[in-house]
Amino acid sequence: MPEPASEAELRAEILRLVREYARLRHAGFALPAAGDPEEFTPGVSPVPYAGRVFDADEVEAGVASLLDFWLTLGPEGEAFERELAAMLGVRNSILVNSGSSANLVAFSALTSPKLGNRRLKPGDEVITVAAGFPTTVAPIVQNGCVPVFIDNDPITLNARVEQLDDAYVPGKTRAVIMAHTLGNPFDVTAVTDFCRRHDLWLIEDNCDALGSTYDGTLTGTFGDLSTQSFYPPHHITMGEGGAVNVVRNAGLKLLVESFRDWGRDCWCPSGKDNTCNKRFGWQLGELPEGYDHKYIYTHLGYNLKPTDVQAAIGRKQLQKFPAFAAARRRNWHTLRTLLDPLSEWLDFQLPTHATAWTQAGFTWDSSGHRSDPSWFGFMIRVNPGSPVSRKDLAVALDEAKIGNRMLFGGNLVRQPVFAQARKTGAFPMRIVGDLAGADAIMNETLFVGTYPGLREAACEFIAATIANLYRCPSDAIQPR
Template sequence: KYVSVVNSGSSANLNAFMALTSPLLGDRRIKRGDEIITVAAGFPTTVTPAIQYGAVPVFVDVTIPQYNIDVTKLEEAYSDKTKAVMIAHTLGNPFDLSAVKEFCDKHNLWLVEDNCDALGSKYTINGEEKFTGTIGDIGTSSFYPPHHMTMGEGGAVYTNNALLNKCIRSFRDWGRDCVCPSGKDNLCGHRFDKQYGELPLGYDHKYVYSHFGYNLKATDMQTAVGCAQLEKFPSFVERRRHNFDRLRAALADIEDKVILPVPCDNSRPSWFGFLITVKEGIDRKAVVEYIENHGVQTRNLFAGNLIKHPCFDEMRATKEGYRVVGTLDNTDRIMRDTFWVGVYPGMTDEMIDYMAKTIKEAVNQ
């Protein structure tokens, strides 16, 4: 029902998380020291807002070849401090929304879907197919140039909850209490006649601040680009699916040497990329170097294992500020053995076939 456009996907995640810290949410508000269940195998800005605020990320391992959260570990991750689950649909492959939503409902937790890499993905829950990002309490999107659609730079935060929307808008727009859009004044008719905090009676509501907010807005020019992109978006998604399917079929004969990606049950992914994990005896570094040297770009699965990065050095040393559930064996394997290639809709079948040929040569060298 409600969408707030912002200036990036990372800002969208920041905006979504901070909305859950609002005093307006009462007992469900996230406070410093509360825990957020997430994964370490992904992009850092799914986790960064929680750490910067002073909440505690609780890291759960993922499954291969879906590369999403291992839902069998959710109950083990839960504690009396848990307030939310905030995870991404990895490269367009939806996580097990049925299991995660059931877990969140059972424990009265917020669910934030980082949908930045999955715009257009669908998931069937309770017999109804829905877009990812619309099943949890809040969804986020990114419109960075390589993503499913672009505004040059941009993002969005969306929810069906009117109170959450109020919090999202406030944090996006400097923390102000007024909900009037820019250029509009006194839509409520009470701009100068109410009492707020310890301010004088009638203090201009346009300059009353109920949160410590940011300026995360996008420009009109960016949103104009986004509107034009929306018209083309369905064809982008279909081409990404076509490219993914063609590449997967072409690589089927090397499954003795690599693990190919598998969609989550009950899902119809809008693929952002094609993940490949090399099996024992295959050196990812050598494979990636060969592919790159033959004109095909590759990427790691973002942070691989975020906990291993320099930003965690102090936290690892003090063993404070985060928690790990069990082991992160698959996360570590992804860090060592996984890479991905694109399925950008502008690629032709000939380009996809060349990519497949190059990957097979790299694995068999």
């Protein structure tokens, strides 16, 4: 009889087979390398606007974590949090189960009574931007605060920062939460100056902008808190997932963790007890002295943790992230170059502070500031002179199997939930100006992919499909 295999041998064999299986089963999902054969049939091969890019590393990491069967957030989660924080250069990153949860937890943390006078209270006004993703705004309302919508610029897609002063009401305005739209850093100088001047909290929704820089510094590092999403279309994925980054103020870490973890006062990680060395030595609220700290609650919290399996997958994605970000930038520039002949009818997104795009690069305004987006997508705006409507464009792309999306919720105040609330007064909000930019984004734009799985032939097909719609001579669209 042969000796039964040891645990280590079995594990090694399982993981070897998993890698072998993943290479066969998921071959089409790996990051394409230059020179890899490109199998693409125009009109038949789908061109997704986004998607998972992974290989045997992620599948092995997920299975290895499952074999360990820790399940809830544990060693992989702690390692991911450390590695993400180090990559961003922030004090802490705290994993949650989505970008929406990250926004909710980040915002809720700022309502903690532990912040004294600085805490956000019901009725406080919070400035945000009209066009974007709904869960950037929802936490404001969910916490009883009042969203104050300013407009977006329809070319950068970011806040019209000149409206910040119009939105500000002394004694009422207490925070700003806004996204770096489609990866384009907002005007960080204007927003951080404004927040500093009026002593406001700033939450950067960095869910679509991992790897973007403003004046050479990564976005997600300018506010008090920032947030990430790791849902599959995003720059890295773990299926569902997100993170709250604590940029400088170490005191916010425990508040973020408390809201993520049921509202508890205790900060022991999963599987550990008595980190504070006085587990049975606290007297809080009206509880008896010595009540178990593990079950003492200082906040009305949630449970928004992901699993360790997700974190294990995310760690592998993090290692690949520089190549992912480079591919996104490359794809954006390929599309921009190919679509340039259609500039008479189509506008394209510009990085904040850029004034124009040329083959040689961007030209910049006189501010001296620069932004370098890690593009989430490639925005196309059908301008008013176009003989083709945005709807025609979306339908044509769709028929050619080219994935395209509108800018999430468009002008959010026109979404049923906000439109109804304006009528019924279900919750208060304030709108600054006419939101014409947000309406233009809602009516005239869509975006196609820049995700790292997209290749040259797919970019050329996107451009050719659009050119065809305008009956542009096909030789106007030159493959690079």
